[in-house]
Each structure stands twice: as C-alpha cells, then as structure tokens.
Amino acid sequence: MTVQHNFRKPLLTTTNLTMQFGGLKALNSVDLSINEGQIFGLIGPNGAGKTTFFNMLTGIYRPTSGDVILDNTSIVGKTPAEIANAGTIRTFQTCRLWDNMSILENLLLGTYMREKPGLFQTLFQYTKVKTDFTRKAEEALAVVEKFDPALASDYNRKVSELSLVDRRRVEISRAILARPRLLLLDEPAAGMDPSETRQLMGDITKLQERYPKMSILVIEHDMTVISGMAEQVAILNFGTKIAQGTFDEVKNNPEVIAAYLGGE
Amino acid sequence: MKKNTSPAAGFIFSSIIYAAVVIFMAVDDLYISLGLIVAFAAGIITAVKTGFWQRALGSINDNTGKMTVLAGIFTLILPLLFLNNPYVIHIFTLACIYCIATLGLNIQVGSAGMVNFAQGAFFGVGAYVSALLDVHFGFPFWITLPAGMAAAGIMGLLMGLPTLKTREYHLSLVTIACAYISFLLVMNFKWTGGPDGIPDISKPVIFGMEIGQKITLGSITIPGVMTYCYMVLAFLALALIAARRLQNSWYGLAWNAIRDDEISSRCYGLSLTRSKLEAFAFGSIFAGAAGALYAHFIGFMSTENMSFQIGLLLVCMVILGGMDNLAGVLVGTLLLIIIPEKLRAFEDYRMLSYGLVLILMLIFRPEGILPSKPRMFNLTGRG
Numbered sequence: 060m061t062v063q064h065n066f067r068k069p070l071l072t073t074t075n076l077t078m079q080f081g082g083l084k085a086l087n088s089v090d091l092s093i094n095e096g097q098i099f100g101l102i103g104p105n106g107a108g109k110t111t112f113f114n115m116l117t118g119i120y121r122p123t124s125g126d127v128i129l130d131n132t133s134i135v136g137k138t139p140a141e142i143a144n145a146g147t148i149r150t151f152q153t154c155r156l157w158d159n160m161s162i163l164e165n166l167l168l169g170t171y172m173r174e175k176p177g178l179f180q181t182l183f184q185y186t187k188v189k190t191d192f193t194r195k196a197e198e199a200l201a202v203v204e205k206f207d208p209a210l211a212s213d214y215n216r217k218v219s220e221l222s223l224v225d226r227r228r229v230e231i232s233r234a235i236l237a238r239p240r241l242l243l244l245d246e247p248a249a250g251m252d253p254s255e256t257r258q259l260m261g262d263i264t265k266l267q268e269r270y271p272k273m274s275i276l277v278i279e280h281d282m283t284v285i286s287g288m289a290e291q292v293a294i295l296n297f298g299t300k301i302a303q304g305t306f307d308e309v310k311n312n313p314e315v316i317a318a319y320l321g322g323e
Numbered sequence: 324m325k326k327n328t329s330p331a332a333g334f335i336f337s338s339i340i341y342a343a344v345v346i347f348m349a350v351d352d353l354y355i356s357l358g359l360i361v362a363f364a365a366g367i368i369t370a371v372k373t374g375f376w377q378r379a380l381g382s383i384n385d386n387t388g389k390m391t392v393l394a395g396i397f398t399l400i401l402p403l404l405f406l407n408n409p410y411v412i413h414i415f416t417l418a419c420i421y422c423i424a425t426l427g428l429n430i431q432v433g434s435a436g437m438v439n440f441a442q443g444a445f446f447g448v449g450a451y452v453s454a455l456l457d458v459h460f461g462f463p464f465w466i467t468l469p470a471g472m473a474a475a476g477i478m479g480l481l482m483g484l485p486t487l488k489t490r491e492y493h494l495s496l497v498t499i500a501c502a503y504i505s506f507l508l509v510m511n512f513k514w515t516g517g518p519d520g521i522p523d524i525s526k527p528v529i530f531g532m533e534i535g536q537k538i539t540l541g542s543i544t545i546p547g548v549m550t551y552c553y554m555v556l557a558f559l560a561l562a563l564i565a566a567r568r569l570q571n572s573w574y575g576l577a578w579n580a581i582r583d584d585e586i587s588s589r590c591y592g593l594s595l596t597r598s599k600l601e602a603f604a605f606g607s608i609f610a611g612a613a614g615a616l617y618a619h620f621i622g623f624m625s626t627e628n629m630s631f632q633i634g635l636l637l638v639c640m641v642i643l644g645g646m647d648n649l650a651g652v653l654v655g656t657l658l659l660i661i662i663p664e665k666l667r668a669f670e671d672y673r674m675l676s677y678g679l680v681l682i683l684m685l686i687f688r689p690e691g692i693l694p695s696k697p698r699m700f701n702l703t704g705r706g
Contacts, residue, residue, distance in 0.1 A: 117590055139589035149590055157583035160576075161697035168580050171573070172592035181572040182565060188572050196702055215699050237591060 067094040070274045071116070071147075071241055076125035078111050078298075085111040087298040088125065093241070093291075098267055098275045100289030100306070102282050104318075107295040109278045110152060113243050116276075117149050118142040129241065144172055146240035150230045152249055152278075156218045162229055163214040166199035167192065169236030203232040205269075206262055223250050227259065235266065242266075244277045248284050256284055264288045282310075294318075328378075330386040336370075336379030337390065341397050345404060348411050348661060356665040380693075395560075402552045409546035416552040418660035419559045420616045425640045425656045426566040426649065427609020432638060433647030433695065434575055435602040436582030438491075440634040441482055441498040442610050444505035447629020449475040449611025450618035451509060454521045457619070464527035468615045475611025476604045478505075483603030487596055490585075502631045510626045520625025524618050527554065535620070551620055558616060562609055566649055569605060571698055578602055579647070632674065639677050643684055645691030654692055 071093040078086040086108040114120040118139040204211035206228040248256040293303040296318040302309045370376040405411040431439040453471035456462045526535040535551040580588045618624040644655020
C-alpha cells in the first residue's frame, strides 16, 4: 500500500477549474488538491475530461476560468516549457516519444532543463559537452534499467522500433529524469495486457518509494488498475468531479456506481 | 565508436568512388560523361544488390576516424591531380563553397525539420555585405567575411521571426516569400548595383600574398584558382567541425526533438522559439560565409546568385544527400554541382532535372543517399 507521511503540504491545487470548448463544458468547476509525495488517481470513463485536465495543468490549454496553483504560484497563462521548468512533467496517452531518435537520446532530452554546456563550450570546448553527455547518459541508463535492463543495454536503438510497453517505460523514465515535483501519467496502462499492467503499476509504486517527495497524478479509466496504489482517488464524469476519497470510499459511493461502474 | 568491422571494405569502397569522381571530373566529352554516369549508376545498383554497399557503409560507420582521415587526404590531393586543368579546380572550389552553405541549411532542413528555401538569400546577404564593404570602403577580406556572416545571421533571425507561427508547408511558403523579397530588394536598391551587380571584388590577402594569383615555382606553374581552392577547403573544414559539434550537442538534440514532436518538446522545457531562431541564425551564418567566399572567388556578385533558384538547388542538395547526415549533405552538394557542369549541353533542362531528381528521391529513397541515424553513444561497461 501507500507510504504514509506525517507532514504533508499541498503541492497542486485547482480551484473552479473550467474548460469550455464552444458549447461543450469539457471540465466543470473542478477542485482538486494533491499533497507532496502523494499518489493520486484521477479516474473516469472515456470523455470525462481527464486528458483535458492534464492539458490545462501543463499549459497546453488555457482554462476558461478557475485557477491552478503549483506550490503557491498560479501557473495559468504560463507556457508548457515554463510549467515544465516549475516541476510539472507529464506523459501522454498516445506515448509521445521523439520517434526518430534513440532510447538514450530520448532519455537525455529528459534532462534538458538542467544545467548544460552553452554555445561557447559546444564550439570551442567540445570535451565538456562529451563529459556532460556521458555523465547524464549514465544517470539516464540507471533510471531506465530499473524498469527493464534490456532497454539500458540497447540504448542506441531507435524508439520507433520498440514495443508499446517499452515505449511507455522509456517515456516514464524520461519524465523521471526531468526531476519532476509533480509527475502526471496519462493512462500509463493503455494498450497493455493485465500482467504488463500489474508490472507497470508495481514499477510506479516503487518510483514513489525511490522519490518520496514526488507527487504522482495517474489518469486511468479502469478503476481496478489503480486500486492498489493510489492513496486518494477522484472520479470525473462529464467534466464534473463526482466523488473523492480513498479507493474504498469512492467504490461504494452510489453516484460513482451509477455513473461509472454502470450498476443499477 | 564500436569497432566491429574491418576498415577494408570502407577503404576499397571509398577509393573506387574517389577514382570514379576523379575520372568523371577529368573527362571533357559530353557522351563519355553520359556513359560514365550510366556506368556509375549501374555500379551502385550492383553494389546495393550484392550487399557490398551496405557492408562498405557499415565499415565506414564503424571506422569514422580512419575514414575521416582518408577523406581528408583524398580531398587535399584532388586539386593537385588537376594542375593542368584549372577549370576543374574552379568547379571543385564552387562545390566546396556550396557545401558550406548546405551544411548550414542542413541545420534547418535536416536537424530542425524546417524546409527553408531562403538559404540562397542568406548566401546573397553574406556575399553582398562582404562585396560592398570591399568595393566601397576597401576593407580587407578578413573583416568583410565576418561582417557578411554576422549580417546573414541577423537576417536569419529576422526571417525566422515570421516563420515562428507557421509549420511545415506554411513555413516553407514563408521562406519562399522571404527569398523573393530579398531578391527584389537587392535588385531594386541603387547602392547594391541593382541588376548590374557588383564587379571588381578583390581577392583575400594573407601575409601580403593575394589568394587566387598564379604562383610560379621554377618550371611548375600553380594556377591561381588552386590557392583559393585550398583556402576554401580550410573554411570547409572549420564549417564541418562547427556543424558536427552543433549536431552532436544539446543544440542538435533540441533541433531533432522539435522536428519530431513539438508538443512533447514543449512539455520537457524546450523553447520552440529559441531553438527555431537558433537554427535560422546558425544556418544563415554558414550561408553568409559561403556567400562571401563566393563573391571574392568569382570577383563579381549579382542578384542571380541569390535567387530563389539557388535556394531551391540548396534544398535539393540536402534532400538528395541525406537530411541530418553531414557526409550525405556533402555528397549531395558535390553531385549536384559537378554533374550539371559536365552536362552543360542540357543546360536548358537544368531546373527540370532538379525537380525530377527531387521527385525521384522522395519516391524511391526519401531518406537520401546517406540516411541519418541516431547519435551512436558508446558508454564503457555497457551494451
């Protein structure tokens, strides 16, 4: 189960977050609060507004109204790059890797926001670039190795040749290398079979143990997948948050059963 | 780099290619040239079919260091083989000048995925700034060249700005517009010489010696073009080193990332604005250097050397050779300079044949003659 902390402060808070596309309210006044070091599950059926929510947290969409506070600072109106620099890193449901590049190149770019050699060193002190690459590459491979040692030994392979599971692993490793304070995982188990899903969820739980201060927000449409790992879950349906609590609490919420599990 | 193949195949392959190129350059007759092209094409197809091509390329890739030395030696010897034929050296020098421009263009087209048709205009800016400073103010080449490069870089930045909101085809359209605007401006300004161009551009001087002048050593006469050729080769070497370092650096990684996926790149803290403007500025600096070298080489600069056609030709060279592969870019440039020179009889069909080459390449080998590949890291104790 989840790791318990005595002292927690909220890392991310959304208030009245609303996104309107023309006549459609994709997200309607959602309030959420995620604590430091917490694994939080956001679940809901397809089209509930989960990915829209992520797109607002990362600056890809600008919310119609409402606010997103990351560590006491509003991030509304900031660019995705600025938000990434503030510590929010996401993965994508469709797994957006840089397809023409190798595993290692993808992972290295995860560290892009850290200090790195500038133009002068690139042109006139190239050995500095080399040592910088080597150091970061070693670190990158150490991260991906935890998921799958085969990926770490085949690091020059193009990511477009990898299986979906391996692409996900590379994508999550790349996100970890950006040293996020808030990691957003958009349906990490999409397209995986049950045993692969179990393994991945185990890996994610282990991440939490390795980086205890990092908060993780996981989107899933399959409730059972995150039942064992999320400390708190919130349920979205048609853009509205209908329940929040521990998994067992929301599981028995009649509204959730009606709206989501389809029970009558 | 991992060394798992012997360099032998690479050596043999490079030597054959080199010999073929030398023979082709030496031949004057149109029909023999045509025959050689056919024979060469047949040879390449045979090599691909028998697997020798792949083996040779693998061998070259695994022995990059040795192969670079070999290529350097081959290149340095080449002008010496044509002591009695300055015209060939002239063509070769032109090809090397264009190589500098295409190395820059490759940053935009190959690395960052922005097909820029305005590289001819940046070439022109470098050439004109350098030529005007020389002709009107008498500045030496060693000042006008950096000035031309800087001017082209600034132009690149300025032209990069309107393209920021656009992508892919729309971006290319914007660059075409930029190419025409620069062309028309230079054509219509008085101080640029307008359609008459700028004549009498002086040659560079090193240690009191004018580059591009005939040297007589006893019974041997070294044609003037030879010294200029070696100077251009020195610049090409510098350009190659710079291009290679940029490619294998955080800049290159960022350009490849924004080429592959803009949204993903932004979510990892890459600034599209910054990366794209850097690609435009750096690429244009290369073009500016090439332009200045060209103007002082020919001694005359006019608008037809910076037209949209030049931009199109440069894009063809990059696509033919292999986007984001420096060796490929050089091969593409050499081919598209040397072959048309030998087939001057078909001059009228030149633009048509560029179009044909581009279409055929995009159908049969869209990745170019030498496709790009991921940067090969070799970490000790792994793999």
